[in-house]
Amino acid sequence: MSNDVAAEAEARCESAMAPSIAGVSAAAMLAACGGGQADEQAAEPKSQAERRRDLAAPADYTPYTPEELAAAFAPDGQGQVDAQGAARFLIQASHGPTVSSLAAVRTQGLAAWIESQFAAPRGPRHVDRIFEQRDALGGWSYVGIVHTFGPENSEFMMNEAWRAFMTGPDALRQRVVAALLEIFVITTRVGIIGIGQNQVTAAAYVDMLNDRAFGNFRELLDGIARSSAMGVYLSYRDNLKAEYGPDGKETRVPDENFARELMQLFSIGLYKLNADGSLKLKKGKPQETYTQDDVFNLARVFTGWRVPKPVNGEPDMAEWSKPMVPVAANHSPEEIRFLGKVIAAGTKAETCLKKALDIVFAHENVGPFIGRQLIQRLVTSNPSAGYVGRVSAAFANNGQGVRGDLRAVLRAVLLDPEARAGDVGGGDLPDIRGKVREPMLRLVAVARAMEAGDPGTIVFPIANLSGASTGVGQAPLKSPTVFNFFRPGYAAPQSELGAQGYVAPEFQLLNGPIIAASINKINEFVRVADDYLLIELGHLRGLAPRALVQRVSLILTGASLSMADEEAFTQLVSGVSPLNPKLRIQVALQLVASSAAFVVQAW
Known part of the structure; x- marks a missing residue:
């Protein structure tokens, strides 16, 4: 500042x-005033006290x-x-x-x-x-x-x-x-599941972020969408397809929570942006990036996903540490139209998820929307349009034709002249920093x-x-x-x-x-x-x-x-x-x- x-x-x-x-x-x-030799036989199970000491x-x-x-x-x-x-x-x-x-x-x-x-x-x-x-x-x-x-x-x-x-x-x-x-938020405050499941899902989510922090943003979106922690938090775990009455009208619709937040908070935001993060105006007014119809349709993608079933020999509740899996019988078969794109009716859940995330990832808002927030979290609350634009450009193309390379994005955030202004030889400090x-x-x-x-x-x-x-x-x-x-x-x-x-x-x-x-x-x-x-x-x-x-x-x-x-x-x-x-x-x-x-x- x-x-x-x-x-x-x-x-x-x-x-x-x-x-x-x-x-x-x-x-x-x-306030001023002991190791030992390995045994050829299988080791006996350790007592709880021994495990604590280890x-x-x-x-x-x-x-x-x-x-x-x-x-x-x-x-x-x-x-x-x-x-x-x-x-x-x-x-x-x-x-x-x-x-x-x-x-x-x-x-x-x-x-x-x-x-x-x-x-x-x-x-x-x-x-x-x-x-x-x-x-x-x-x-x-x-x-x-x-x-x-x-x-x-x-x-x-x-x-x-x-x-x-x-x-x-x-x-x-x-x-x-x-x-x-702080961008892709989950919380351990949720009381929907037991405390053990809560901790395991949260641990797996943070592990996923660790694994994908330096990868591609498209892979990060996939990890978030399949996470059991996110599925619980934003209520699309065991999300069911729509049901229809005799008159053809829907009597039950899929939960829209994650579909809405995926667009609003996790990728494109509420309003169309230029590459430098400034609003795209039409007749002097902001333009919305999506409509309620887009949310309604995208919610169909996130039906039929559940926590995997337990596997014999694994620790109790290990299934909660794994990505969610689709159940075909619960997945929406309808055509899906959102953000001007179409996913054909009858598309299987796995393919449907891939296509939907590809559509979101390709949206021109993602670079400036996510780039600005990374700048805010790491460097400055009020980056200039030029700073956001340079980070957005790195998101769009890492120099080798790859979109969404988070390593390129982080280099751009941390080495930008605006971030390094004030260093020896780094140029003058911006007025707002x-x-x-x-x-x-x-x-x-x-x-x-x-x-x-x-x-x-x-x-x-x-x-x-x-x-x-x-x-x-x-x-x-x-x-x-x-x-x-x-x-x-x-x-x-x-x-x-x-x-x-x-x-x-x-x-x-x-x-x-x-x-x-x-x-x-x-x-x-x-x-x-x-x-x-x-x-x-x-x-x-x-x-x-x-x-x-x-x-x-x-x-x-x-x-x-x-x-x-x-x-x-x-x-x-x-x-x-x-x-x-x-x-x-x-x-x-x-x-x-x-x-x-x-x-x-x-x-």
Whole structure:
């Protein structure tokens, strides 16, 4: 956001933060006072206690090497990328810089780092871990068994998402998955199915996003459409074909929920767009992309799909982790007309789905509609028409005649001149830039700044932080509706931003109480993180107060902390005894994490 427009956002944040900073900092300062030989015979089944011990064994954890530490914070000019530019890039392209990622970007360069992330293996499959946890705990609840930061619950997959976001080495993939989860929304709030099925379907859905985050958008649409989690959430699992009375009139029609959201939210949006994301006007008015007849017809495609039947020898409920399958007897046989195209009557379910998704994928709106949202999630809330157009062009053609290549799209989003403006040699900053950071992503960034590692506990010990009084007001997979925590076009009513035609989507989620509560919870996390996670603060040790504040600012804000805040924070850190270096580091982290420069990703 520009300096003048961002002032409104920063004032809103600072007004909520002012009492919190002083209170938390004061509180922090007051606190200062065996393996064996393999047996040729089949192993005996392990007891529940043994399974718990195995799963709770400490995970391998090496946050960074001395060489990486030196490269990450080397003086500018000694690497391909300056420290601030690398940090800014990683704030956009990951959940926040770590020592190793800073070193990699500075030595490899931005484009090479992106390619290395495309090639990096993904982490453990969430479905596998969900079943391991269920088996180790003897059920779907860890309440009273696992000590967690945040209220205990039975939602293993939410804890799994925190683990991947905070500790996953595949940093770009995890950042993109988080963005995709806010575009193609599911939630574990649904109570239609049992808690076990709920967790397994959610785990399989996130696994699918991990697998297809760097693939083709057409494949991503297919994974979404076949997902049992989406089938449950948008009510087309076991969706039945129409029935007709003696007079030929329909007495039952297919559920239209997914058909509508597939077009409205997941692909083309409500209004026809130019390639640069601007509205296509007709006689000065927007043109709708689809009609109710289109929804009615498309709904026929999503009839007859169900969760596969159990297979002998598989874990109980494994069928819920698989894509849905068609049941021919329940699939609509009628002709399907939508978006100006026709699928012939009698087309089988599999072919029908393929043809329908091909039609949606080919629509000219998909590139600008999805491209703009990826820009908003990663870089800036108000991209220029030129920026959206360049990303849309990459979606339309990756340079080799391929449409929908998400790798090409991500390169375009992250390496665009508008994204890199402000870097050394990157050109002038646009007048309107940046975005508000969501509370859960701020917590993840702080965890990564502290080099958080997986402790190897049965369940990752970060739990349900979606409550405004017990958490940060937000958590993975806890969106209240299919419209996400906020809409991409949201602007606060009667705000200066809205009056000037700009949007600030995350402000739909944020209000004074949530801003204050999230800052307090994040500051609490800083104080107690090593009670739950593996933490390494060596990269912040041995620094004078000002140098410490500057390094924390580099990691958390891309060195965008104001001079006034830097001076005030340096004085506060100086007030902590040098005999307690850990507390000095915690206070510096708390202060910078409470600053407007961290809450508002703007530079």
